[in-house]
Amino acid sequence: MHFSIPETESRSGDSGGSAYVAYNIHVNGVLHCRVRYSQLLGLHEQLRKEYGANVLPAFPPKKLFSLTPAEVEQRREQLEKYMQAVRQDPLLGSSETFNSFLRRAQQETQQVPTEEVSLEVLLSNGQKVLVNVLTSDQTEDVLEAVAAKLDLPDDLIGYFSLFLVREKEDGAFSFVRKLQEFELPYVSVTSLRSKEYKIVLRKSYWDSAYDDDVMENRVGLNLLYAQTVSDIERGWILVTKEQHRQLKSLQEKVSKKEFLRLAQTLRHYGYLRFDACVADFPEKDCPVAVSAGNSELSLQLRLPGQQLREGSFRVTRMRCWRVTSSVPLPSGSMSSPGRGRGEVRLELAFEYLMSKDRLQWVTITSPQAIMMSICLQSMVDELMVKKSGGSIRKMLRRRVGGTLRRSDSQQAVKSPPLLESPDATRESMVKLSSKLSAVSLRGIGSPSTDASASDVHGNFAFEGIGDEDL
Numbered sequence: 001m002h003f004s005i006p007e008t009e010s011r012s013g014d015s016g017g018s019a020y021v022a023y024n025i026h027v028n029g030v031l032h033c034r035v036r037y038s039q040l041l042g043l044h045e046q047l048r049k050e051y052g053a054n055v056l057p058a059f060p061p062k063k064l065f066s067l068t069p070a071e072v073e074q075r076r077e078q079l080e081k082y083m084q085a086v087r088q089d090p091l092l093g094s095s096e097t098f099n100s101f102l103r104r105a106q107q108e109t110q111q112v113p114t115e116e117v118s119l120e121v122l123l124s125n126g127q128k129v130l131v132n133v134l135t136s137d138q139t140e141d142v143l144e145a146v147a148a149k150l151d152l153p154d155d156l157i158g159y160f161s162l163f164l165v166r167e168k169e170d171g172a173f174s175f176v177r178k179l180q181e182f183e184l185p186y187v188s189v190t191s192l193r194s195k196e197y198k199i200v201l202r203k204s205y206w207d208s209a210y211d212d213d214v215m216e217n218r219v220g221l222n223l224l225y226a227q228t229v230s231d232i233e234r235g236w237i238l239v240t241k242e243q244h245r246q247l248k249s250l251q252e253k254v255s256k257k258e259f260l261r262l263a264q265t266l267r268h269y270g271y272l273r274f275d276a277c278v279a280d281f282p283e284k285d286c287p288v289a290v291s292a293g294n295s296e297l298s299l300q301l302r303l304p305g306q307q308l309r310e311g312s313f314r315v316t317r318m319r320c321w322r323v324t325s326s327v328p329l330p331s332g333s334m335s336s337p338g339r340g341r342g343e344v345r346l347e348l349a350f351e352y353l354m355s356k357d358r359l360q361w362v363t364i365t366s367p368q369a370i371m372m373s374i375c376l377q378s379m380v381d382e383l384m385v386k387k388s389g390g391s392i393r394k395m396l397r398r399r400v401g402g403t404l405r406r407s408d409s410q411q412a413v414k415s416p417p418l419l420e421s422p423d424a425t426r427e428s429m430v431k432l433s434s435k436l437s438a439v440s441l442r443g444i445g446s447p448s449t450d451a452s453a454s455d456v457h458g459n460f461a462f463e464g465i466g467d468e469d470l
Contacts, residue, residue, distance in 0.1 A: 020036055021037065021067075021072060022034040022035070022036060023035055023036070023037070023040070023076065023079060025102070025105070027177070027180070027183070028176070028370045028371070028374075029370065030176070030192070031109075031191075032105075032106055032183065033105035033106045033108070033109040033110075034105070034109045037060075037079070039101075039105070040059075040079060040082075040083075041059065043097070043098070043101045044056065044059045044082075046097055046101075047086070047092060047095070047097055047098065050095070050097060051091065051092065051095075055089075055091065055092065056086070056092070057081070057082050057086065058078075058082070059078075059082055060074075060078035060079060060082070086098060094181075098182070099181050099182040102182035102183070103136075103138055103182055103184055106184055106187055106191075107135070107136060107184060107187055110190075110191045112135050112186075112187050112191075114135055114136040115134065116132055116133070116134055116135075117132070117133060117134070117135055117186060118130050118131070118132055118133075119131055119132075119142065119186050120198070120199070121162065121199045121200070121201055122198055122199065122200045122201070123200070123223065123226060123227075124200065124201070124202050124223070124226055124227035124230050124231075125226045125227070125229065125230045126230075127226075129146055129149055129150065131145040131149055132145070133145055133185075134186075135184065135186045135187060136184060137184065137185070137186065138181060138182075138183070138185075139162060139179045139180060139181055139183060139184075139185055140181060142179075142185045142186070142199075143157060143160070143161070143162055143201075146162070146201055147160075150219055151219050152217070152220065152223070153217055153219075156213070156214060156217055156219075156220050158204075159203055159204060159205060159210065159213065159214050159220070160202065160203055160204055160223070161178050161179070161201075161202065161203075161204035162178070162179045162185060162199055162200070162201060163176070163177070163178050163199070163200050163201075164176040164177055164178075164179055164188060164199060165197070165199075165200050166196050166197055166198075167196045167197075167198055168196075172234070173198070173200065174275055175272065175274075175368065176197070176371070177370075177371065177374070178204070178374070179199070185199055201223075202227060203224060205382060206270060206293055206294065206295065206378070206379050207294075207382060207386065208264050208269060208270055208294075211224060215257060215260065221256055221257065221260075222256070224260060225256040225259065225260060228259070228260060228263050228269070229251070229259075231269075231270075231271075234273075236272075236291070237263065237266050237267070237268050237269050237271070243266060246262060247259060247263065250262065268291055268298065269293075269294075270293050270294065271291040271292060271293030271294065271298065272291060272292045272293060272375060273289065273291045274289075274291070274366060274368045274371070274372065275366065275367070276288075276289060277290060277364060277366035277368070278364075278365050278366075279362065279363065279364045279365070280363045281299065281362045281363075282301075282311065286301055287301060287302075288300060288301045288364070289301070290364060290366065290372065292372065292375040292376070292379070295314060295316065296312050296313055296314045296315060297312070297313045297315075297350075297372070297376070298310055298311070298312050298313075299313070313350070313352055313362065315376055315379050315380055315459070315461060316383070316459075316461045316462060317352055317462065318351065318352055318376065318459050318462060319351045319352075319353065319359060319458075319462050320350070320456045320457055320458050320459055320462075321348060321350035321373060321376060321457050321459070322348075322349055322350075322456045322457065323347065323349075323369050323370055324347050324349070325345060325346050345365065346365070346366060346369035346370065347363050347364065347365050347366075348363070348364045348366065348369040348370075348372045348373055349362065349364075350362055350376070353462075373457065377457060380459060380460065380461045383461050384460060384461060
């Protein structure tokens with residue numbers, strides 16, 4: 001989560017008009033909401049009452065007099081660190097108090113009234129699912145509505161997620177982020193004020209071993225099958241001519257489980273492919289195609305003579321990683337991810353254990369660097385859950401107040417008509433972490449390229465690495 005430099009706005013109030021400082025909260029580079037210091041202080045006080053002062057990070061103190069520009073900037077930095085710390089805390093960051101605060105602020109900032117609307121959600125193959133939701137429905141509400149319309153069982157909802165994507169000129173999708181529990185999907189997609197932004201449903205896990213749970217159910221099997229066919233048709237999954245022939249035969253027989261079993265053996269099955277970018281590996285300014293999946297980042301490049309070379313970087317051998325930017329995000333703007341690439345230069349750098357005694361930094365320059373960082377974190381999270389014997393199977397969580405009203409027609413529609421013929425012109429979405437990226441974007445005024453401790457993701461999976469991993 002990133003705070004931009006605060007702006008001063010005029011507001012008409014009881015006194016006839018007053019000026020106040022508004023802090024722009026950005027989520028992965030996109031404006032989420034504008035809040036005042038007093039609102040953040042109110043959030044802090046509420047969290048303190050619920051969890052105790054010892055749990056909370058330090059909050060910037062009040063000032064009796066007006067702030068100087070230097071003090072305004074200092075407060076911005078302090079508030080940014082505070083919000084980062086709260087979000088990264090497993091208890092505070094997942095609390096309903098924190099998330100509902102951000103949802104209310106988002107709705108108020110975008111000035112969207114609460115009303116029932118029809119929201120379009122795409123499947124991985126481009127087919128559309130229309131659901132009736134409230135503009136104030138949070139991500140879980142919308143996911144629940146989509147699952148109900150598809151007739152997806154409650155205990156499989158945790159295997160899928162909603163993602164925000166941007167449709168490019170060639171019809172392909174570029175991934176923006178996984179929709180979070182602190183946002184309202186309808187507001188998030190409409191506030192970008194462009195039809196190129198869509199919401200997509202896709203599986204939200206990396207380990208193909210979890211496919212078995214999904215394939216037990218007819219709807220889950222159809223969703224997974226449609227996604228895999230689309231990934232193969234767009235070239236994300238690497239297939240030989242013979243494998244392609246076998247897959248085509250299984251498609252014609254409508255042998256979906258056998259099709260998926262064969263697909264699971266293919267290179268890059270279940271991976272996310274990012275847009276073309278550059279890296280400093282194996283040499284500086286090297287054009288690469290980056291994919292994430294199976295607990296690794298894969299970098300592919302074309303050598304002279306059209307020979308394809310691939311370098312694989314396991315997340316367990318990444319000691320840490322960070323994201324930096326060379327210029328600040330525009331203050332108060334509604335800048336869109338993937339736009340203004342000449343204005344913002346994002347870099348993902350990770351420290352990799354190349355051999356038993358040698359660590360080396362590898363840097364990838366891409367507008368999707370934050371997305372890559374979140375993918376790394378989500379893969380680590382999944383590895384740690386599996387190591388502890390946990391499971392991603394999730395029963396649908398009902399809130400205390402009960403579920404929101406859903407129309408009878410919305411509940412009655414079943415899935416088969418939606419899941420029969422994959423569309424190769426559509427691009428799918430990928431699992432992202434349920435947590436915000438902990439990176440903060442470094443501005444042009446930062447002369448050093450070294451990241452501070454708050455800029456770096458430490459990798460807990462790296463701590464358990466053994467000789468067998470080398």
